[in-house]
Amino acid sequence: MSHFVKHNAGSWFIIANPTSGNRNFSKQWKEIQQLLTNKKIDFSVAFTQFSKHEIELVTTAIQEGFRNIISIGGDGTLHHVVNGIMMQRYVKTSDITIAVIPLGTGNDWIKTYNIPNNVEKSIEIIHRNKTILQDIGALETDATSISYFNNVAGLGYDGYIVNKLNSLKRFGAIAYLVAGVSGLLFYKKSVFTIIFDDKKIETNCLMTLFGICKFSGGGLQFTKDINTSDGFFDITIAKNLNLFDLIYNIKKLYNGNIVNHKKIETYKTKEITVIPKNLNPFIQADGELIGTGKVTAKIIEKAIRFVVN
Template structure:
């Protein structure tokens, strides 16, 4: 119940409190306080019904019943358009909520994170984020061992075992205008960003899944050329022809590829994997390495850690974050150490 509802009750002539005081200020204060306490104890769920090719929408009644079964009090909010999850998260935090369950995939989590950073009421670490994964890639959930089984994920949320991770922020260009975006997993440039762009186009037409991803890997290779760029990594400037580059907080992207195996989510540093210009057959021959993490041992691969990264021309370098296509360079990355509180699954040593 919102404070405005309480004011309406106070204005009624039959309100029993009206005979006890001439001032409404105390009651407004009391009711706002009650609403804030209620908001702090309740969760909201932000549900992306289109995630996973519509699987979230189909499975939401089951997930909803499991949340109720385990005694989790929540208010559901369903997204209706791109970036809607950001708006819902920002507005609800401003209203007093601080516990959010994300029901969807990596892209939904990314939108919610941007809503968390857009609000100004509380520090970002005062917001607790849980996740029930129903997306396509689920790479962020993989990093924190969040169960794929819905009921196990609900139990993990109920336990509220939290981890405070770093977040990233990148400035980029789109349609000639500078934008910024926060992320909690990986920003990919070059070939990876091209694949994501094509995968997302097919997703918007209702085509999704592992086979769609592999199809776009091979079809994107046909006309792809590495991009020349000047890269500044904590002040170290290098010139490279980039086939693929990842600036990561997490290890996984692309639906289970371990492209940044040296990433540590709370060390206050980006972990970087840079793959220099590579022939098409060489790329295909090393796909397995992208999954098992050994890609960093390849002679064409460089790894770094840094607090800030800048990438400039002369080539046009595309970028995606957490599986969402953004725009192009020039790019400026800034790390935001230990700024996001998330609920994890049972982590192994």
């Protein structure tokens, strides 16, 4: 029998993004430390110092024996933590558990699991440690690079909005909506060839979304009947939706009924390729821009364990 103790195995490694959140981070961090200590949750911490630093920090933590990671920040922080886990080769990705303490304005992933946007309640959820093995999406773009996502990815109009909105993020969900709706006046729709299973759809397309979870764009629901660990993407193809359609159906964008609109088609599939004609639309993953143009999405079943409510 080995007498080596698995170093750090039961402890949490925290990756915190000090630039997320509108309030004073050091004050929030003091509160978080206190709450974790009160709950006797053992942890080490590292703070991100530059864009995508999470990927490096995750790799180091896993090498040091950590198997439980807490992401403190918004959807972007979580996205990079997930990418770090999927890219490392030390352990099976499903051996890793991620929990989230949400800060910042963009927190769409937590909504699917009813995790409140609240530090104290999210730590209570971590303490309870109820988990689910969730599917993860892999995106292959022209640049032969692979990006992973844990929530919703897509290309076309939603990528265009993410590109426009990086400067507006701090204004929250309403800015998303205002910029999102008004941007339709300027956005040029493209013809997409969409290939999956035995189908080939060629259509004028506002956007094509690959969904694992329910919400994107600050609480919009564009996906139908999601199940986060059924091994399928929930695909939404928004065809010729225009400004009037969106304004007229604004409630449906938030309650999920937009998927029943006659200009929207939904499918379930494990792999899909989208080839835009003549334009190079932006591709977004979890609200982060990852490239432009053609993309193939593949599902990786039950890839990472997440702490959920």
